Amino acid sequence: MRYGSNARPYPMNARSPCIQGSRYRALAPILVAFALWVYASAAVSASVGTYTEKGADTCLDCHEDSAVTGIFRTAHGRPTDAHAPFGHGQLQCEACHGPGDAHANGTGKSRPSVIRFGKKSQTSKEVQNEQCLTCHAKNAAHWGANAHAGNQVACGDCHTLHQPKDPVRDFRTQTLVCTSCHQARGADALKPSHHPLLEGKMGCSSCHAPHGSTAPSALKANTVTELCTTCHAENRGPFLWEHEPVAEDCSNCHDAHGATQPSLLKSRPPFLCQQCHDVQGHPSVSYGPDGLSGSGGVQRGVFLQAGSCLNCHSKVHGSNHPSGSKLMR
Amino acid sequence: MSPRHLVRLIIATVLAASAAALAADPPLVADMANWKCELCPFDKGYDGAVTVGVDYASGANASYGRYYNGMDHQGGYADLSAAGDYVGAEGRHIDYALEDVGLSTRRGLIRAGTYGLYDITLRYDGIPVSRQDATVTPFYTGAIQTLSAGWVPAGTPAGMAALQSNLHGVQIGTERRTYSIDGRIRALDRLSFFARFERQEKTGSQILGAGFLTQAVQLAAPLSYTTDTVEAGVDWSADRRSLRLSMSDSKFRSVDSLLAFQDPYLTLSGNTQFGAVSRPPETDARQWSLTGTTLLPLHSSASMAISQSELKDDSALLPSIYGGTPPALAFDGNVMLTHLAATFSSHPLANWSARGRASYDQRRDDSSTAAWQQYLTDQVPSAMVENSHYGFERTVVDGSLDWRVFRQLSLGIAGDRREVKRTDSVVAKTADGRTYGRARWLPGYGLELTVKGGAAHREASGIDLSRVLLGQDPLLSIYNLSNRDRDFGEVDATLAGKTLAFSAQMSAANDRYGRSMLGLLSGRERRAAGTLTWTPSETLSGYLDGGYQTRTSTQAGRYDTHAPTWAADLRDRYTHWGLGGRWIVRQWDYALDYTHAQANGDTAVGPFGGLAAFPAETTQFDSYRFSIGFAKSEALTLKLRWAYQNYSAADWAYDGVAPASLTNLLALGAVAPQHKVNVFAASFTYRYGKRAGGE
Incomplete structure (x- = not known):
């Protein structure tokens, strides 16, 4: 993207210098934007964080209740997993909740909030999701173009990360999580003929990839027929x-x-x-009562x-x- | 503005936005010298629970067992479950769960490994489905279904003199058992491998019809299927991109390739009195796929998927019982499936976001083709018919653009186009286009309102008259192959308050098949569903939910002219509502639920202007559940449960259809589901280990 020294030579049928000059003028916005981009990148590399002084110990000093410490019974809370937030060298609570020094040292109403998750969170859905996707991009390869992303659904709207058993990852409770929004699908599950969803033998994720797929309706298989015949x-x-x-x-x-x-x-x-x-072969009969x-x-x-x-x-x-x-x- | 200027402007905008995004959201660095995690209560040790009890189902039958609960007869059932986990040093762990051990719905899981390094999981799951337990048949069941030596064939079931004395009970239903083992290992920092083996077994019996042109018999056909699937792959992931390569191989096997049955009528003659119906062929399916994603600057991402599958059927065909040499003894079935797709999303500015997806699917059927002598229903020599093979190419493109006008309001437009080109089909091509707009309003107080509406059109083209089935009007409106106009709308509302939460969906859609007077003419759906939940405290909660749906369609048919001579109006209505709550007070835990669901199907058929109504199809479901739990200590909990379910149905297709009640169908006497069941259960759960205070 360097214009000037690496610019390709004028073509053989180059037009007048005057016209060439206007071409450079047209490139001016790009050059300005590029300069801004370089400045921003430099600013990034020079940034210093405001994480807490003692990491999770700072957080747990106040947040000691089981609703929080349940995280230590989940995959996120395993210290031996180098890739988990509590793995060696990881950012512990602040890996997901963001730098918390200002929150920890703030007081009263002026205390800034950390990044929070869930339906009642004031943190924007995009920020919530980017926190998760930092590590979980591979679990949500097609998330960006997914209907959930398009409808401003945050990861924390479905996942309950501090509970030892996330309800949406258990077939017996997953359907209730999904149908809290997909109300019509919840009604369908009660119809006389239905798949064993409410009975806990299947979950919505048996067929759908809630994090997105390249198939219609976020199906787990490429086509409807391919999906159904997985079992049938x-x-x-x-x-x-x-x-x-x-x-x-x-x-x-x-x-x-x-x-x-x-x-x-x-x-x-x-x-x-x-x-x-x-x-x-035979007539299309009016099969009346x-x-x-x-x-x-x-x-x-x-x-x-x-x-x-x-x-x-x-x-x-x-x-x-x-x-x-x-x-x- | 010339296209060249436009491109430059776009590049400038992208770079500027990128700069803004980077400058606004710089990554930070932590000084972790004092991060000891001394207050972190890391999980360690063992923990477990055992539940022992008894269930008694009063009045249970196949109708009740239809709902995957393993209780298909009256009596007692053991209530046995166990679960536990252990976390040791260096993250080694093992956990297990055994549920419903005393029922055929039992399932089990054992998982072991080291967190962050590897995991191995063994699973078992049983899914029983009872269908009928009052069905009767004169056939002695098996792969060859025979009648008694004293059978008296006749032209109608009522004329079969030995029918009543030979009827014996036969149950209809299946049981699916799934066994699997899967594992995952992280080999390198960015690389992990996974593998899975799964066996699905499905055994039992199903109702299978076998006709003789104007007469038919229903058989209780045994089935025994096995599907073995092996899948393996590798995941690679870096900070902003990932790739997955996987391969799978699935083999479906069936114990029987045919179901032969003795003719109870007087229709077959010659050397045999047996007819034969084919059973599902043994097939193999192989697939490889590659999926990848990358996060791009400007809060953008792109992903792609490529996969290729092959379906093969080399099974031997049924031997010809009519003499002559068939063109092949085995079917060389071979279908190739290709899937290519890419997605893109971007929200470069806080207020704008765009998403798009394009996919291409191809089904190419390379199976062998030949002309086969037809003997319809084992009795009528017919023409040679060449087997057709359907293929298609399906291209789907969709996209959406959303604009957050201000914090409380977002507007969006979206559209998609779906084009299907078919081979060996009566309609060579259909193209569906859909556009819609949506608005999301967040006025505050936890309320969110989304309104969506749009229209769609499908255009069918390239009708191949040579493919039109014998006698069929080529203009007949076929459900998925005809011109169709659709308009639709949807309203979603949610309220997330401190103690009250509400979620509701309402939708409406109208379909019109306007190009033909035959076949489907119109369709319409209206539905609404919602739930109100009340959670004043962590120990008290309640809910109220309900919903309504109507689905109507009109269609027309003809006898022998090309003008419609009859019409049918079909209407299905479905309503449901329920309420329940849970209250935990000191050691007591109370829960109560009530659910009501009702479906009505109205059918009217006849000449235009003179439709006659069928008896209404109805189903009504009422369920009451009540439970009391008592926590005697942290380790011991007692639980009493009662559930009552009342299900009734009226269905003109089954009501009054006994083995001999129709002149041309020797039926099994299947009935519409009916049950009134009380389930009483008592159990205690004992917890041990660190969380029960017993470490």
């Missing part, structure tokens, strides 16, 4: 006879967060199937009740039967 591997194929929407995206038919219909289906067969299938058993109409049982279309087309996820082109075998 029987449906991943490849099959001799494929069902196109299955190969493309499970969420075409299923609502993974919970559904009022069985098997997490978005709608009830035959109507779900008829949203894509018309007359194909008069087709129900005992209704007195023309009984449509095998087409309408029990499994409906799936009574015959049971291999809806794909078939390896040589005669399975209709997904019936």
Whole structure:
């Protein structure tokens, strides 16, 4: 970025010196900005900190309650981990809370606050998160472009770092943390058909990467289908006879967060199937209530009740039967 | 302004902002000569707890066991759990947790290692799901399902003279057991390696339909699946950047490749009276991926991901039972999946931030292709059909720009575009575009209000008439392959007060499929949900929550003309609410919860203007839970729990469908879930070790 001595020679078809002069004038803002940048960098290297005199001992002199000292039962509070805040040579409490000398020596209302975390913190979300990302960038590779970052969510809004067991890292309590904001998803988890979230067998993080991913909806896998078949591997194929929407995206038919219909289906067969299938081999019949058993109409049982279309087309996820082109075998 | 000037201006702005950012936020240096950490209560020693008790579930059945609780029959269950940890010198540690040992939901974890150096974890988890326990079948179950020697085939279940005398009970449900071992070791300052092995076993039975064109039978199909996954990788991280390279290999295996069943009707003839349905094929999936991120100047970051996967299916196909030579004895299935993505974010100035993401996914199906003689439902010789293979290329680009106008107000705009190009599909390409705006208002008092609204449009193009399935109208609005207009809005509100906190979400969306009169015509969703919590002290808390959702859709179909002859209106409504609280007073710990959830499904079908309503589908769930804990000492706690759950459902798909009640379906007699269950539990927990004062 050095202009002048390293500037490339004028091209062979260089225009008049007058025009070249205006080019230099146009570079002036860049040069000024560069000078500012150099000045700022120099200022940085000359800075001296205002950390406390005794580190954590200064803090613990006042903050001795278990709500604070719980940190020593977490990964952050392990002195033998050189990379943890309490590891050898690390900044202890001030690694996360920032320099605390002014806070420790201040009095009354003029006492400045250290960096604080959590939903009630007055510290800006960006500052909170940058403190965490200083060490945890690798755990949150895609954080910056993540919806959580875009919606001003701070790490401390979800993580409770001074508790020996962070609720968001335990499936039994994680769902409650996530649904404190994602209220609709919490409601979905109560629907008649749902994944075992409230039962603690799964967590939101079983499928989603809350710190961001390059997949849609911060999924842990690259695509919806790839994610679902991590557990439901029987449906991943490849099959001799494929069902196109299955190969493309499970969420075409299923609502993974919970559904009022069985098997997490978005709608009830035959109507779900008829949203894509018309007359194909057999007519697209109006399966009305008069087709129900005992209704007195023309009984449509095998087409309408029990499994409906799936009574015959049971291999809806794909078939390896040589005669399975209709997904019936 | 010429583009060249614009570029210079951008460079100048970036440099100036960088300077400002650096000058405003200089890193500091600590003098650590007196940092002894003498007051730090570092964790050391052992600690543990054991819980022993008994649960009794009155009225439990498969319907209750459907909710992953391991209680699928009335009776007593042991309540056994244990947990403990030990931290020794130099950070060596081991901890374990064994939960619900007396139930099939049991799980266990043992983890050992040295903090900051390595960790090894062993896990086990059981997930039982009961489905039906009142189902009956005349088939003797197994990979080959046979009928009794005295079976009398008939054209309808009611005509099967030996049906009633041969029905016997069969349970439907599965149990998933997951075993895993994973480890991580930090090899160098910036490098760590990780590896994982996981085995998932899924056994049990499922309902599987098998049809004969106009008749069908429901089978209780046994299943026994195993999925073994190995994953290994390496993490490299420096101060401002990181990389992860990982590889995985997953093998899915199924005990049975087919389910053969004896024909209970009079449909099959010739040398066999057995039909056969294929079971999931054995497949392998391999993947490698590389992920990286770097923090950039100006509070910016960029990341990328590359991954390549391969799905293979080399399993032998079912032997032809019709004579002739099939084109192949095994299927050479091979699908390649590619994922490329990059993200960028920046907030160079305190009031501005921008985010963006671009990704590309490809599914390329290189599986073998051949023409296969079709015998529909084991009985009807049909045409030769060539197997199709679907592939797609999906490109997604999204971005957002936010501006904090002042401390209390932020405005943002965002948009995304999603383009899918398909091969061997009736629609060659769909392109979805979405734009929306949002405003966030923080008026103070812990209140935060976010309003979001926008519109989306999907355009389908390149209809391939040769791919249109036999008889289907090519203009039919297919859920994911048709033009669609959507408008949507959302309001989020949160209040974080000293004792009261409130969070609510409201949203609305409307879909219109306007290009065709067939298939999906419209969809609409309205929903709201919220929770109010009250925490006046650390020992007292309460909550009240509730929500509402309606989802409606209209669709049209036809018999044989290209004009719609019938329509269907579908509406699902869902409401829930609950309240509860917890109060800890001296040695006593009281907790109470009530939850109510109700779903209603309304279906009306018929000719336009004359829709007839189905009986309503309903489910109603009421749950009461109450517990009392008594801490006799720091080491000993007693707990009594009572839970009552009432679940009722009405479902036209299942109600009244006994094995012989339909003319063309030999059913299993599955019923909609119903249960009324009381669970009484008593347990005591004994804690030992340093935190129980016993070190």
